[in-house]
Structure formats: structure tokens, C-alpha cells
Amino acid sequence: MNHIPVIALSGGPCAGKSTAITHLQQRLSDYGFTVITIAEAATEFILAGLKPGENLLTSEDFQDQLIAYALAKEDIIKHAAGLLRAKKAVILCDRGLPDGAAYLPRRQFEKLLRKHHQTMVEARDGRYDGVIFLHSLAVDKPELYTLANNTARTETVQQARQLNQRTLRAWTGHPHLRQIGNEADWDGKLNQILRATCRVLGIPAPLEIERKFKVVGFNPKLIPHAVRVHIIQHYLRTAQSGLLEERIRARGQGKNYLYFHTQKQELRKGVRLEHERQITHDEYLEYRQRLDPVYATIEKMRYCFPYHGQYFEFDHYIAPLGFDILEIELTDENDVVTLPNFLKGKAEEVTGNSDYSNKSIARQLAKSA
Secondary structure, eight states, X not given: OOOOOEEEEEESTTSOHHHHHHHHXXXXXXXXXXXXXXXXXXXXXHHTTOOTTSTXXXXXXXXXXXXXXXXXXXXXXXXXXXXXXXXXXXXXXXXOGGGGGGSSOHHHHHHHHHHTTOOHHIIIIISOSEEEEEOOHHHHOGGGOOOTTXXXXXOOHHHHHHHHHHHHHHHTTOTTEEEEOSSSOHHHHHHHHHHHHHHHHXXXXXXXXXXXXXXXXXOGGGSTTXXXXXXXXXXXXXXXXXXXXXXXXXEEETTEEEEEEEEEEEEETTEEEEEXXXXXXXXXXXXXXXXXXXXXXXXXXXXXXXXXXXXXXXXXXXXXXXXXXXXXXOSSTTOOOOOOGGGTTTEEEOTTOGGGSHHHHHHHHHHHO
């Protein structure tokens, strides 16, 4: 059964998710995709008469049942989609499991996930290949904020802003998170959403477009609202001709880890062809049988954080190197990057400088061992 990419569209109230999903259905169909959509579970509950805080249905009970329903619905639709004979298919989710973390204290929500045999890492990083986060109009264009098109929502502008931030926080840490703001008009926002979705799907090719900065003398613990992710990365002996890089990676928080296999080819400076897939722990151990001894294992703590509509990843290496690396993935090569104020004067751009690639760092570490 072929893997079908799953993309979650999330965001604050009045962000345009429903219209965006309809737009993506039409445009991706034009690109030859069979598009399967999964409706928002919370809206289905509320419209069915199941509302948190009414008739003794607590917020915790509501989220508990919502998780059970969303898990079953997603899994059934994913399985059914896998039976399709379509050459290209994609699943678009109107929200995803982590959205529920915006409505409960984090530990309380994670306890509910464990009840349903999920961890936050699995629910956030393991179930969705990409996340498109749409910022609510309440954040920066409150005069346009309205709930007229969604009878299941009742939030004021201030409540919508708070939910927007809590929901973004729930998704922070996902390896492929894209934020879409309201700087452009609605047509412009739809184009940004389409571009971000195509970037996840690899249309016309799965290009990795990134900017990279060397950072010296900064304590990453000072980054506000960062989510820490532990990463262990190994490089493999490549058997495929023309392959720039092949690696495996363990990525997790606490005791909960997911595993990935990645292959890369460079097309031009700063732009690479990348294919990544999630693998099982057994596959991870099997791949480790062909580690390349030329490269040391890289272990780092990644600090993921949003800043002014951008999504940064700050890599702090466990083996001291004298520097750390700040990265941002772009949807378009012409996107403008605004460095965080707290890093100005400490960051030097090294995009395209192979000395600062993880692979080069792994080689340096192996030589110094």
C-alpha cells in the first residue's frame, strides 16, 4: 500500500481554512491529484449538539471523545485512501489531533492522548506530513474578523487571538510547519497556501529551499516559546549513483521518538531535491548496519520557534563546536527572512557554505574523535 501524504490545515478562528481546503481541492485536482478531505471533528460534534460546558459535558470529556473520534475517522479514511488506484493522492485534514491542546492544559491533554495510546510526538509529527497554519484575521486585521460563516464558533476577537497562539504552540515542533499570515489580500493568501501545500507535496519537485545562519555566543534557552526536540542523526554509505546524501534520524521528546530516512540530491546552490519518509524502529536499526565510518553521529537539541510569521529551527550541538546553526525553510526562493531581534549581531549567514552542513560537521567530528 503506497503512502499517501497527509496535510493538516490549522489556525485560529476566522483564518479561512474551509475556503482554503475547497481551493486546494480544485487546484490539486488540476495537478492530477485525487484529493480526500477529512472534516473538522470538533465542528461535527458541536453542530450535532455536543458542546463543551453544556449539560455537564466538561472540556476534558469533550476532548477525550473528540480524540477517540478523530483517531478512528483519520485511520479509516487513510486506510480507504490507501486502497485507491490513483497514481497521485493527498489527504487534507481540517485541523488535526494537536489542535485540542489549545483548549486544555498541556499535561491534561497529553494524559488524554496517552489514554488513546498516542504521545504528543506521535500525534503531531507522526500523523501529518505537513502542517499549514493560517493566522486568524483577529491577529492583525480585527476589523475583518467575523464568525458569520461558522455557526460552531463563538469567540470574541481577543479570545480568537489567544486561541490562535495556543494552537500555533500546539503544532510548534513539527518538522514541516508553514505559517500563512494576512499581509496579502485573500487571493494572495490562497496563493501562499497553495504554494506551501505544493512545497510539502513536491510539486514540481520536492525542493528543499533553506537559509542557514552560524550563531556564536548565544544561549538557546533564552529563545521565547521554543519547543525542544532531541535529534540523533547518522549518515549511511550511499549505494545509489549521484546521491548527495543518505541519512537516518531519530527525532523525539522525552522518551517518545519517531524515525526517518532521507535521501538528498543537490540541484543548485541552496536548492536540493529531497525525499524523506517515516520508518519503523526496526528499519532504523537495520539501516544502522551500514553507517558510514567517515562520519560521526550528530546529536543535537533543536529549538523550534515561530517569529513574525516565520518558523525557525535553532540547532544546538551536544558535542561543542564553538557555534550553533539557525535554519529556516522557505516556500519560495524569493521569500524575505527577518532574523529574530535577540539574534541580531550574533548570526552570520552561511547558506550554501558546505562547511556548515550537518554532513561536513559530522566529518569534522569524526576526524577530531
